[in-house]
Amino acid sequence: xxxxxxxxxxxxxxxxxxxxxxxxxxxxxxxxxxxxxxxxxxxxxxxxxxxxxxxxxxxxxxxxxxxxxxxxxxxxxxxxxxxxxxxxxxxxxxxxxxxxxxxxxxxxxxxxxxxxxxxxxxxxxxxxxxxxxxxxxxxxxxxxxxxxxxxxxxxxxxxxxxxxxxxxxxxxxxxxxxxxxxxxxxxxxxxxxxxxxxxxxxxxxxxxxxxxxxxxxxxxxxxxxxxxxxxxxxxxxxxxxxxxxxxxxxxxxxxxxxxxxxxxxxxxxxxxxxxxxxxxxxxxxxxxxxxxxxxxxxxxxx
Amino acid sequence: xxxxxxxxxxxxxxxxxxxxxxxxxxxxxxxxxxxxxxxxxxxxxxxxxxxxxxxxxxxxxxxxxxxxxxxxxxxxxxxxxxxxxxxxxxxxxxxxxxxxxxxxxxxxxxxxxxxxxxxxxxxxxxxxxxxxxxxxxxxxxxxxxxxxxxxxxxxxxxxxxxxxxxxxxxxxxxxxxxxxxxxxxxxxxxxxxxxxxxxxxxx
Numbered sequence: 086x087x088x089x090x091x092x093x094x095x096x097x098x099x100x101x102x103x104x105x106x107x108x109x110x111x112x113x114x115x116x117x118x119x120x121x122x123x124x125x126x127x128x129x130x131x132x133x134x135x136x137x138x139x140x141x142x143x144x145x146x147x148x149x150x151x152x153x154x155x156x157x158x159x160x161x162x163x164x165x166x167x168x169x170x171x172x173x174x175x176x177x178x179x180x181x182x183x184x185x186x187x188x189x190x191x192x193x194x195x196x197x198x199x200x201x202x203x204x205x206x207x208x209x210x211x212x213x214x215x216x217x218x219x220x221x222x223x224x225x226x227x228x229x230x231x232x233x234x235x236x237x238x239x240x241x242x243x244x245x246x247x248x249x250x251x252x253x254x255x256x257x258x259x260x261x262x263x264x265x266x267x268x269x270x271x272x273x274x275x276x277x278x279x280x281x282x283x284x285x286x287x288x289x290x291x292x293x294x295x296x297x298x299x300x301x302x303x304x305x306x307x308x309x310x311x312x313x314x315x316x317x318x319x320x321x322x323x324x325x326x327x328x329x330x331x332x333x334x335x336x337x338x339x340x341x342x343x344x345x346x347x348x349x350x351x352x353x354x355x356x357x358x359x360x361x362x363x364x365x366x367x368x369x370x371x372x373x374x375x376x377x378x379x380x381x382x383x384x385x386x387x
Numbered sequence: 388x389x390x391x392x393x394x395x396x397x398x399x400x401x402x403x404x405x406x407x408x409x410x411x412x413x414x415x416x417x418x419x420x421x422x423x424x425x426x427x428x429x430x431x432x433x434x435x436x437x438x439x440x441x442x443x444x445x446x447x448x449x450x451x452x453x454x455x456x457x458x459x460x461x462x463x464x465x466x467x468x469x470x471x472x473x474x475x476x477x478x479x480x481x482x483x484x485x486x487x488x489x490x491x492x493x494x495x496x497x498x499x500x501x502x503x504x505x506x507x508x509x510x511x512x513x514x515x516x517x518x519x520x521x522x523x524x525x526x527x528x529x530x531x532x533x534x535x536x537x538x539x540x541x542x543x544x545x546x547x548x549x550x551x552x553x554x555x556x557x558x559x560x561x562x563x564x565x566x567x568x569x570x571x572x573x574x575x576x577x578x579x580x581x582x583x584x585x586x587x588x589x590x
Binding site for chain 1: 445446463465466467468469470564565566568569570572575576579580583
């Protein structure tokens with residue numbers, strides 16, 4: 086790479102990051118600068134997104150283990166829960182995060198938005214609308230799912246937590262055959278199995294096929310939310326009610342953005358009210374983050 | 388362009404036959420030594436079974452056709468979209484006839500992860516990884532038993548081994564890269580519909 090090409094690349098990064106931050110600022114999101122270090126113990130307690138093995142540890146002067154921030158959520162939550170009773174807060178960040186990889190310490194840039202203190206479908210809609218705006222004019226595809234649909238399905242099986250976990254893993258990999266076999270051998274009713282079949286069949290992802298019936302209130306809420314989002318979100322997106330998140334703190338609508346040139350989601354987000362409860366100060370939260378380096382690969386022309 | 392990786396050998400013969408039943412892969416000639424064929428916006432690549440997983444996981448191939456034995460052993464970093472019905476066999480635990488098995492067991496296998504997954508809770512296992520002729524291991528005294536794929540049972544019988552336990556059913560699967568599944572969803576589901584049609588016709 087020549088210096089000229091390098092400069093071009095940096096200018097392109099600036100243009101794109103300013104565009105993304107600009108969108109978020111327009112909607113009233115205030116810039117947040119997270120601390121570099123987190124307490125290792127707190128991170129593990131809060132079931133952070135990164136596995137504890139992959140965090141970059143440092144020892145402070147007191148001999149305590151700290152980690153270089155692997156994401157921004159924990160830092161934000163710690164800051165705002167320390168500020169007394171919560172009002173509506175909208176925050177954005179553009180920062181680097183750190184993770185241990187096979188080649189050493191991997192640094193990557195994340196840009197994101199978090200909306201705290203409001204529990205309404207319109208709040209979800211705003212955040213999803215922002216994700217759509219951020220991905221506009223790229224080849225990205227946004228996929229939306231709902232954790233409550235999955236929770237409802239699992240609850241309807243009446244199976245032990247251990248078996249539910251096995252089902253969840255099979256669903257995560259879209260293994261329809263294994264899922265159905267496990268349900269059959271566990272003597273789950275055909276009515277419930279039929280719902281699993283429907284949600285895991287890639288050829289049946291039209292929401293109309295779900296309207297025929299739900300098994301409990303969780304599934305009803307999920308369908309209701311999804312229909313509202315489908316009506317209100319202007320841009321096209323894919324619905325996948327069988328989408329399982331690796332992170333069990335998501336609780337409600339979840340979404341992921343994909344780009345053709347990157348072999349992982351470029352954007353991840355959703356509602357995570359459950360996570361804030363781990364701070365003893367339970368409040369609603371919804372947000373997303375963009376893997377900016379991946380996003381740049383996705384928008385580049387080569 | 389959709390790129391499909393197929394596991395070389397009997398599996399790809401059955402896969403190509405199924406594709407040809409629905410008017411696809413007509414230019415594929417498995418007798419030739421070519422590894423890639425392109426036809427109507429689909430590229431067919433022929434690879435070693437394990438490499439099918441690597442190509443699909445890394446998004447170099449969009450879809451793959453491979454036995455569920457390979458997927459189970461490699462771990463799942465892909466979506467498993469369809470059971471294609473052919474290449475049917477099973478994973479089984481086998482041992483020499485009359486041998487008494489104890490909780491502590493030395494197990495020879497080409498599939499260490501599969502053996503641990505299905506037997507790790509019941510037995511105290513020492514896994515001995517091998518690359519082939521696994522049936523020899525208990526006869527030669529290297530292991531107490533084996534975990535392997537059993538299709539007809541002829542090889543076991545010829546070596547005086549018997550199946551002690553069936554572990555799971557194995558068959559050919561259509562797998563998909565997780566990003567391709569989203570980005571090229573329409574092309575993927577169109578192809579699935581065609582293959583489903585071919586399977587329905589066969590029944």
